[in-house]
Amino acid sequence: GDSVTQMEGPVTLSEEAFLTINCTYTATGYPSLFWYVQYPGEGLQLLLKATKADDKGSNKGFEATYRKETTSFHLEKGSVQVSDSAVYFCALLGGGADGLTFGKGTHLIIQP
Amino acid sequence: DAGVIQSPRHEVTEMGQEVTLRCKPISGHNSLFWYRQTMMRGLELLIYFNNNVPIDDSGMPEDRFSAKMPNASFSTLKIQPSEPRDSAVYFCASSPGTARSPLHFGNGTRLTVT
Numbered sequence: 403g404d405s406v407t408q409m410e411g412p413v414t415l416s417e418e419a420f421l422t423i424n425c426t427y428t429a430t431g432y433p434s435l436f437w438y439v440q441y442p443g444e445g446l447q448l449l450l451k452a453t454k455a456d457d458k459g460s461n462k463g464f465e466a467t468y469r470k471e472t473t474s475f476h477l478e479k480g481s482v483q484v485s486d487s488a489v490y491f492c493a494l495l496g497g498g499a500d501g502l503t504f505g506k507g508t509h510l511i512i513q514p
Numbered sequence: 515d516a517g518v519i520q521s522p523r524h525e526v527t528e529m530g531q532e533v534t535l536r537c538k539p540i541s542g543h544n545s546l547f548w549y550r551q552t553m554m555r556g557l558e559l560l561i562y563f564n565n566n567v568p569i570d571d572s573g574m575p576e577d578r579f580s581a582k583m584p585n586a587s588f589s590t591l592k593i594q595p596s597e598p599r600d601s602a603v604y605f606c607a608s609s610p611g612t613a614r615s616p617l618h619f620g621n622g623t624r625l626t627v628t
Contacts, residue, residue: 436616438619443621444621444622445518445520445605445607445619445620445621445622446557446605446607446617446619447619448616448617448618451616491557501547501559501562501570502559502617503559504556504557505556506556506557507556507557
């Protein structure tokens with residue numbers, strides 16, 4: 403079945419550091435890929451998405467490129483802020499499924 | 515757009531009691547999903563509805579769990595009887611139901627069963 407693997411956290415960085423959160427997936431067909439962010443006490447919010455190979459999703463300074471050859475969708479940001487502290491979930495929507503398959507989440511902590 | 519609305523935000527109950535969680539999806543969205551979030555297992559899809567009809571409930575852990583969607587604007591997730599291992603955050607999400615459309619999540623219900 404479909405699965406998503408993302409790096410374990412917590413990831414602790416200083417403000418203005420470069421961020422990479424790795425995500426790889428296993429799926430049949432051609433899934434769509436998503437990054438969701440969850441701030442404390444809130445539900446998940448869509449951060450960005452990509453629906454086909456080589457697409458780049460971007461939002462709020464975050465980027466991720468759909469790499470079919472490496473089955474990856476790594477999240478990057480050039481300069482993180484304290485307000486980026488949250489849990490980040492990589493997810494996929496498979497060709498035949500109606501529900502998202504989520505990774506376990508990566509807790510990001512940004513220190514001033 | 516009010517977003518997906520869940521109630522209550524927090525629920526504390528004793529083992530053996532019935533618990534009902536409520537969800538109002540975004541108006542016009544055809545698909546509704548119930549997820550459970552725990553530290554050990556992350557996010558798990560419990561059940562989803564399309565046009566008020568349950569499509570896949572294979573994620574429902576036991577017969578103690580049941581979900582209904584009597585109309586397009588309301589869904590419930592019921593646990594009867596509740597057990598301490600049911601303690602988790604339960605999220606409802608909705609989507610327009612079109613292909614590849616992302617989900618919109620509510621803020622969740624934090625359930626504690628003592």
